Amino acid sequence: MSGWANTLIQGVLLGGLYALFAAGLSVIFGVMRLVNLAHGDLIVLAAFVILTLTTALGLDPWTATLVALPILFAVGYALQFVLLNRTLGHDLLPPLLVTFGLSIVIENGLLQVFSADSRRLDAGPIETSSLALGHGVAVGVVPLLTLVSAVAVILLLNLLFYRTRLGRAFRATSDDAEMAALMGIDHRRTFAAAMGVALVVVAIAALYLGMRANFDPTAGPGRLLYAFEAVIIGGIGSFWGTLAGGVVIGVAQTVGARINPEWQILAGHLAFLVVLVLRPRGFFPRAVD
């Protein structure tokens, strides 16, 4: 009994990590309708930025992430303003091709600079500490912090999108960029700000990616797939949906692994397919699309 409870709890905690991977993608997809194939590589890039800050400045990963946040906002803003805005239009293909290319460029750039070695962010003793919940169930502190951070990120994104001037500009531009321009909104700068916000979320995801597992320059595409599945399970445009989507994949993976360790990855993808069949628009689709 406590075995299954443990499996579910570990699954939910793992879901927090997938939700973090997906939250940035959800912003990009929700505002720009941009399918960002480089999202996984951007997470890995952010992890290397944090790693470099820890080694170059002697910072711990948490402080390094705080330093990395404004850097990644600027990177995202510039990336959208200079490159990705040019790909947006009625044709879906240019953004796909450009972000696919960007993915390859980032991966090979990282290989050049950092080699193919596996790296890790060293967070010290917190990595192995855990909390006993009784009944033989214990949760790791880092996985717990991952889930707490995911919930906090989702809360803050909702506040940003529904309670601020910038957030309403995001939503209006997402609905109809042409009309938004007529209302005085410069959609190019709005999109750039949205990408900046997305990369801030990416930096937070990268912190937990790097603390929980080894990463190397080729780790991006795998993260991308989980992120996409979480966004689609949740419903495009809903941040709480993205969190739920991450949790669905996380729980499916731990349950699958408990039945047969080889089924972990497969079970996550199967859960995605099942949701796609039963709820093609996800759990929390937008009112109007």
Added chain:
Amino acid sequence: MPPTSASVPPPVGQAATPPLLQIRGLSKAFGSVVAADGIDLDVGKGEALGIIGPNGAGKTTLFSLIAGSIQPDRGTIRLGGRDLAHLPQHARCAAGIGRTHQIPHPFANLTVFENLLVAAVHGSGRSERDAADFCAGILATTSLLPQANRLSGSLPLLARKRLELARALATGPELLLLDETAGGLTEAECGALVETIAAIRAGGVTVIWIEHVVHALLAVVERLIVLDFGKKIAEGKPRAVMASPEVRAIYMGIAAGAAEGSA
């Protein structure tokens, strides 16, 4: 109450101050279709100008050129003496141009109130706090208060049309471009709309109104131009223009009943 012609600003050409909107030689072709063919037009501050013409005459294209969603092949557009040529669409909104579309395009996933708030904050540069009061006022004048917190994508047509107008007003326009706002409305709704637009004018907003519902148009505007194949073929006092043989031949041949009914 419809405005009388007593408050008409000085006619074009003899005003000491430059016109609010000055268009010279404006041309635009889409392939072989000429949508604007050397249009000259002056609109004085506070004036209400009507535009009529058959479908495909280039009326909506003229609005798109003024609002900046398409670029002219030739010609200039000035607002308050300022050349708009290199001003992108969002900057023209900030410069004081508000526009409605024939088919309403609300931000469907925003509430009615949020639609106005976006327009007021970004279009008229108000702070969020000022904008909230300002938008509540517009919701009241456009009879949208009961629907303020509904998602605008779920509104029926009439409310969408009202929202289209309300949102344009929320940008705080100096010049308001109305594109077939009365189309599809009942007589009573149309009467209410005429009153609303007359009130907007009374507030000092300059209005250019494209409309097929001629009697609604004539209740508000003091000058009328007729476009056909991208050319201005008639201009002047509304009733004189409606009575002119060119208009009867080219335009009213299509809708003679409507013309007689209102003229």
